[in-house]
Amino acid sequence: NAGVMQNPRHLVRRRGQEARLRCSPMKGHSHVYWYRQLPEEGLKFMVYLQKENIIDESGMPKERFSAEFPKEGPSILRIQQVVRGDSAAYFCASSPQAATNEKLFFGSGTQLSVL
Amino acid sequence: KQEVTQIPAALSVPEGENLVLNCSFTDSAIYNLQWFRQDPGKGLTSLLLIQSSQREQTSGRLNASLDKSSGRSTLYIAASQPGDSATYLCAVIRAAGNKLTFGGGTRVLVKP
Secondary structure, eight states: OOOOEEEOSEEEEOTTOOEEEEEEOOTTOOEEEEEEEOTTSOEEEEEEEETTEEEEOTTSOSSSEEEEOOSSSOEEEEEOSOOGGGOEEEEEEEESSOTTTSOOEEOOOEEEEEO | OOOEEEEOSEEEEETTOOEEEEEEESOOOEEEEEEEEEOTTSOEEEEEEEETTOSEEEETTEEEEEETTTTEEEEEESSOOGGGOEEEEEEEEETTOOOEEEOOOEEEEEEO
16 A cells, blocks of 8 residues: 655746646545645645545635645645745645544655745 | 644754653644654654543654643653654644644754
């Protein structure tokens, strides 16, 4: 049973481009969470999704950021018109049930660098 | 608003010494608390999960205690080894919530 898979591991974008970060949860997990770790800061919650539904997006910036978790395929975190301040490590986690009852399993993250 | 603090921010000990890592949180209405390990350039590995009704959890050389009323948790690592060098993070989930609130982490170095 493969762990949470994130790709790419490293992503370089110029200001104004789009960034797409992918996350495949562990097999059998239908709950996905995205967290961001800014340089010298702690991990911050962004969004929580279940298959085809956004449950909680209270941590996600209102503009330029969006997330989806389609019925088939990985969860996608999309950042439009990236700016230097978006440079960070983006982590995805998954669980079989809601996080209140379960350990979260994290991927290795995507390091986004905006030039 | 829940705030999670970890002290110290960094810790260096000789191999064999026991490690004591502290975590405090401001809102005692938590559902559970988790301790994670993060290695440089890698994701997080969940070490222990303590439900709010529990006082402690143990796994091998690791033991985590939880005092919900005082808003504190402590992670003990017995007989430290160089392979224990990593950043240790604690995180809490509020009752009826699904998002973890993380502390800033304690960076541990175990010297051979």
